[in-house]
Amino acid sequence: MVDKSAIRIRPYTEADRGQVHETLFLGFSMVGDRIVQKTVRHRTTALSILTKSVIYTLVLELLLVTLSAVGNNSTTGTGIGGMMGDFTALQEALMEPTTVQGMVGQFLKPSFLLLGAGITVLVTLATLYSIYSRNLKETQAYIQGCLDEDLGDIVAYYQKDVSTVEKQDKDSKANGNKTGQQTKKKNRSQFWVACLESHPQLVLGCISLDDVAFHSESLLSKHLKQGSPATSFEEPSEFDAELRRLSVHPNYRRLGIAKLLIQTLKDSAKKQGFKRVILSTTIHQSEALVGYIRFGFEREKLVRISEFFTLWYGSLKLNATAKEVEEQKENQALFLKEVGLLN
Structure with missing residues (x-):
């Protein structure tokens, strides 16, 4: 059992790379x-599987019954004439009420019912595999990103x-000058890991503070790669x-490590002059989302990426007044209810 008092937070070092990647990738997975x-349990997915099963089963059974009718009612002949005779006989057979009743009876035979059940199972497995395969590819693409x-x-x-x-003033931009005044920006970003006092080389968890203003060019590049126009990009605030x-790491959860990491980030952000901490996460990360909200993060917006994937954007005021803190506490239940984490 890990003693909570033995946990400390320290800056990341290159030696932590492998453990940090493992911890993050386990979380992504x-x-x-x-x-x-959630996708598999969703009612739309269940309805899709049922619909496909019914359609494929009916098509295959109709094909088999049709071939049976052709075999039983075809005229003797070869070549095109024989084929035309087959279809003529089939048309005549299908027009007879007794034959139609016979076809319905074919669908109700145990052999056909067993076939339908088999097709339903195959369609279900194929649909589930396609969902899993698509999700796996998206996760791998996200990790690579x-x-x-x-x-x-x-x-x-x-x-x-x-x-x-290189910073250009308005006049330089208006005159079409490609060069501007060169300035230096300080990178206030940081990356921490949680470890044990007795085993500082063992990484239990991690967190990072991203100076978004410093990385504005990187954020713009990411924005453009996602297919969004440059005009819709909002320049990050230096106070965010x-x-x-x-x-x-899954082996060290429920020890208060995430809370220690967030508090470390919050204290550092305050010292460096930031006024607000922002974040984005998915509503599927329920445990993390509960922690963020209870730590004081307020919902800025919800963005639905797809039918099963929604992003939760939140922010935390670092210099909140006592009144604002009370308002945050009052809103916690509302935010938790909105994302389905509180009944």
Whole structure:
């Protein structure tokens, strides 16, 4: 059993890379599994499986009954003439009420009912596999995007001190000048890991603070890659910090590690002059979402990406007044109810 008092938070080092990636990827996979489970249990999915089963079963059984009718009523002949005779005989047979009744009876035979049950099972398995396969590809694409963005080189993204940037004033832009005044921006981003006092090399969890103003160019590039126009991009505020990459290894959850990590991020953000912490998460990460809301994060907006995937955007005022803190507490139940985490 891990003693909570033995847990401490320290800055990330390159030696932590493998453990941090494992912790984050396990978290990504667990969220992906929850999305698959919710998709499978969703009434639309169940209706889709049932509809496909009925249609495929009827088509196949109708084909078999039709072939049977052709075999029993075809005229003798070869070539095209024989084929035309088959279809003529079939048309005549289908026009007879007794034959139609016979066809209905064929559908009710035990052999056909067993066939229908088999097709239903196959359609169900194929549908479930397609859902799982699609979700797996989306999860892998998301992980690859994270590696391409910030997790590929955590030190460079979160711990690089300064960056020389070119800043153009309005007159320079109006005159079409491509060069502007070069200034240096300080990177206030940070990345922490939780570990044991006795085993500092063992990573229990992690969290990062992203200086979104410093990484505005990276955010713009990501915005454009998603197919959104440059005109819809909102320049990040220098007073906003984003909470990212919060994850606790499954073996060390329910020890208050996430709370310690968030408090560390909050204290650091305050010291560095940030006024607000923002975040985005999925409503499928129910445990994390409950923690965010109870820690004081308020819902900014809900964005539905697809039928089964919704993002929750929240923010936390770092210098909230006593009155604003009370309002946050009053809104907690409302936010939890909105995302289905409180009855």
